[in-house]
Amino acid sequence: MKNLSLLLILAALHVPAILLAxxxxxxxxxxxxxxxxxxxxxxxxxxxxPEAQVVYVNGNWMEKPDLGIAMQKMQDGVWRLDKQQLxxxxxxxxxxVDGVRINDPxxxxxxxxxxxxxxxFIGNGxxxxxxxxxxxxxxxxxxxxYPSALNKAERRMTVYTPPGYESSKEKLPVLYLLxxxxxxxxxxxxxxxxxxxxxxxxxxxxxxxxxVVMPNGHTSNVAAPGSSEKGEYPIEFYTPxxxxxxxxxxxxEIVQFVEKNYRVKKGKADRAIAGLSxxxxxxxxxxxxxxxxxxxxxxxxxxxxxxxxxxxxxYDQFDANLKKQQANGLKLYWIGMGKTDFLYxxxxxFRKRLDAVGLKYTYHESEGGHTWSNWRQYLVEFVPQLFQ
Numbered sequence: 001m002k003n004l005s006l007l008l009i010l011a012a013l014h015v016p017a018i019l020l021a022x023x024x025x026x027x028x029x030x031x032x033x034x035x036x037x038x039x040x041x042x043x044x045x046x047x048x049x050p051e052a053q054v055v056y057v058n059g060n061w062m063e064k065p066d067l068g069i070a071m072q073k074m075q076d077g078v079w080r081l082d083k084q085q086l087x088x089x090x091x092x093x094x095x096x097v098d099g100v101r102i103n104d105p106x107x108x109x110x111x112x113x114x115x116x117x118x119x120x121f122i123g124n125g126x127x128x129x130x131x132x133x134x135x136x137x138x139x140x141x142x143x144x145x146y147p148s149a150l151n152k153a154e155r156r157m158t159v160y161t162p163p164g165y166e167s168s169k170e171k172l173p174v175l176y177l178l179x180x181x182x183x184x185x186x187x188x189x190x191x192x193x194x195x196x197x198x199x200x201x202x203x204x205x206x207x208x209x210x211x212v213v214m215p216n217g218h219t220s221n222v223a224a225p226g227s228s229e230k231g232e233y234p235i236e237f238y239t240p241x242x243x244x245x246x247x248x249x250x251x252x253e254i255v256q257f258v259e260k261n262y263r264v265k266k267g268k269a270d271r272a273i274a275g276l277s278x279x280x281x282x283x284x285x286x287x288x289x290x291x292x293x294x295x296x297x298x299x300x301x302x303x304x305x306x307x308x309x310x311x312x313x314x315y316d317q318f319d320a321n322l323k324k325q326q327a328n329g330l331k332l333y334w335i336g337m338g339k340t341d342f343l344y345x346x347x348x349x350f351r352k353r354l355d356a357v358g359l360k361y362t363y364h365e366s367e368g369g370h371t372w373s374n375w376r377q378y379l380v381e382f383v384p385q386l387f388q
Contacts, residue, residue: 030078034106035093041123043084045093047104050077052097057081059093060118060371068096088126089373090193092118111190113372114182115235129200130380131193136203137163141195143185146257148222150250156223157215157254158185159262160195162202164209171265173387174211174258175296176251177379178275178282181303182237184224185216191372192379201383208387210272211262215254217279219246242278243307248285248314255293269331272386274298276375277343281306284350288321289314295331296386300378301341301370304350319353326359332385333361336378340369 034046045057056068071079092111095102103110107119122128139162148155162172177194179187188194194212201207220241222228241247259266273294275283280302287294305315333354337347354361364381368374 030076032078032106034104035121037121037123039124041086041088041125043086043091043121045071045081045084045104046106047071047079047095047097048077048106049079049097052079054098055079056096057093058096058101059084059091060373061086061089061091071095086123088123088128090120090122090128090131090376092120094118112186113191114237127377127380130197131376132200133196134200134203136199138199139163139195139202140165141189143227146254146261148250149253150219150246151222153222155216155219156185156227157213158189159214159258160189160198160212161262162198162209162211165211165263169263170209171263172209172211173270173272174213174262174264175272175274175383175386176213176215176254178215178217178273178279180275180277180279181242181306182235183279184218184221185214186224188214192376194379197376197379198383201380206384210383210387211258211264213254213258217247217275217282218242219244219250243305244310245285245312245314247282248289249312251282251286252290252293268293268328269295270387272296272298274300274334274379274382275302276300276378277303277370278306285314285318288318288325291321291325292328295329296334297330297332298334298336298378298382299350300336300375300382301338301343302335302347302350303343304346319357322353322359323357326357330359333359334364334382334385335361336364336366336374336381338366338368338370338374340367341374342370 030048032046032048036044047055049055055071057071058065058068069081071081073079095104104119109120110117111120122131139160141160143156144159145154145156177188198212202209216223218239218241220239225235226232258264271294273283273287280299281304283297284299284302287297337344366374
């Protein structure tokens, strides 16, 4: 009994040392849950900052996110912002404390968008339920390296395979899904919630099982920041490859790798290509340059010619290629654009090109602008129409 008591005393004496040795425990703070999301999407924010003078919440749902909304300081040193009524979506935010932008230390859920990192939360009901990991069969998301003749090196892409792919022998159709400027092969999986959307649509019987291939569209980078031999380099929005035609001209090496290494169908009717912004530009040029390759094309807030000084066949022969694409026929040419998107007029002008060659398309105009809120929604609307 004496030996047991001695052991308990020694253990108690060692507890503080063990806690101090634990690397990331840090100083104990008041227990705060932030943000708090009610069932009807009323949001409350809290931040413990007893020495701060001014604190703002900066959210992407706000009319002026850079200015934000001021929080109120309570006697316990906790700043609060109550009763923000939001809709059904995924939202990003940060705090500004005495002029310095910080992330919410009470919210471990973060996402990178180009060279910024934001906290995020997901509302309830409606389309937001598709962005959540639900209790349904899950597909697999992998980082796939492939040899690139363009880079004379391996490049990386993200590949989603649907539930049951590993145990099945069935061949599947493929959606090639392209990101925007400043993005990479991590953009659609994280900001776009591709795995969650695909799992949930397939489980609900609203989409056919398919493989989704998400390459890195910046050909001057072989992989996302921190995932290549370049190491932890400063992230550029406008990389040297933008507008050069390299991605568009070399894209078929990705298709060829996928069709050699994955169990896929290889016909035009079994291939789709879609992209947002710069990726929309890539998609329209790639599909026209290979006019008998894709039966489904999706343009989400698409740019057009990003650098009109570059002379490349993929650009210079576009109108002729577009006529070939129209003559070969497509099952779906889908265009989505927000009413306040800065590329709105670009979209108007591009649709006139399609009208001039008689290429039929489906046009969807939404509220809002050049945002992931729109692009996720466009994906949700586009995918159920594929491979029917």
